[in-house]
Amino acid sequence: MRWDRFFEDLEDQLAAEWEAERAALDSEAERLRVSRLQLRTRMVGFAQAAAAALAIDLVDGSLLEAAVTSVGADWVAARPASAPAALAEPSIVLIPLAAIRAVGAAHGELLRSARAPAAESRLAERVTFGFALRDLARRRAGVTIGTAAGRALSGTIDRVGADHLDLALHDADSPRRAAAVTAFRILPFSAVAWVRVSATTGVITP
Missing domain, CATH: 1.20.5 (Single alpha-helices involved in coiled-coils or other helix-helix interfaces)
Incomplete structure (x- = not known):
């Protein structure tokens, strides 16, 4: 024994x-x-889990409360819940990942976002911020662009280069007409904190 x-x-x-x-x-x-893990993967996790609104600190100093709806190669699309006045109307906000300074989320959602995400469309990984902006330029959509310096510029994107865009300044709620344009700006992508588009525009999303 x-x-x-x-x-x-x-x-x-x-x-x-x-x-x-x-x-x-x-x-x-x-x-x-x-x-x-990369930040993009965490944002994909938030989008796939249909997480509640996140508190997204942006490079321009604003705090955007929004739910991530989709994720591109180097940007996210988010639907604001509440936001600063410039972002308050029903809209979709495109945010370059490089413009995100911090993301606030409930602890459970934070942990879920760290798990391996479900398989996603290969298209999503290829749709760059520049590609999305070219779609807006093609649609002649009125936009409001927040810059890293804290300014909000409204108008229409005329053309999009490899790392910058041309913006015709005018009232975002008005069509782009020569008489309505007050000035033009070249904006490097690195200077863009967010791009607000009307939710009815139908901007391309991955």
């Missing part, structure tokens, strides 16, 4: 050591996976 007990103890000890080793390996694998 003593020998039986001895072998049982050995088996229990080996099983415990194996479980401890497996837990350590799993933990290390999880740490490695998390270390490779």
Whole structure:
């Protein structure tokens, strides 16, 4: 009986050591996976989970409360819940990932966003911020663009280059007519904090 007990103890000890080793390996694998997470992946997680409105701190100093609806290659589309006056009307806001300074979320949603997201369309990974802006230019959509300097510029995007856009300034609620244009601006993408578009415009989303 003593020998039986001895072998049982050995088996229990080996099983415990194996479980401890497996837990350590799993933990290390999880740490490695998390270390490779990018902000875009977290935003995809928020979008796929249909998370409640996030508190998004932007480079222009504004705080946007909005639910992420879709994610492109280097930008997100969000539907504001409440926002500063310039973003208050029903709209879709396009935000370059580079313009995000912080994201506030409930703890449960924060943890869910760190999990591996479900498979997404390959198109989403290819639709760049510039591509989305070219779609707005093609539609001649009125936009309001928030700059990193804290200014809001309204008008129509005339053309979009590789890293910048041309904006004709006029009342965003009015069609782009020569008589209505007051000035023109070239805006580098790096200077754009957000782009607000009417929710009825039908901007391309991945």
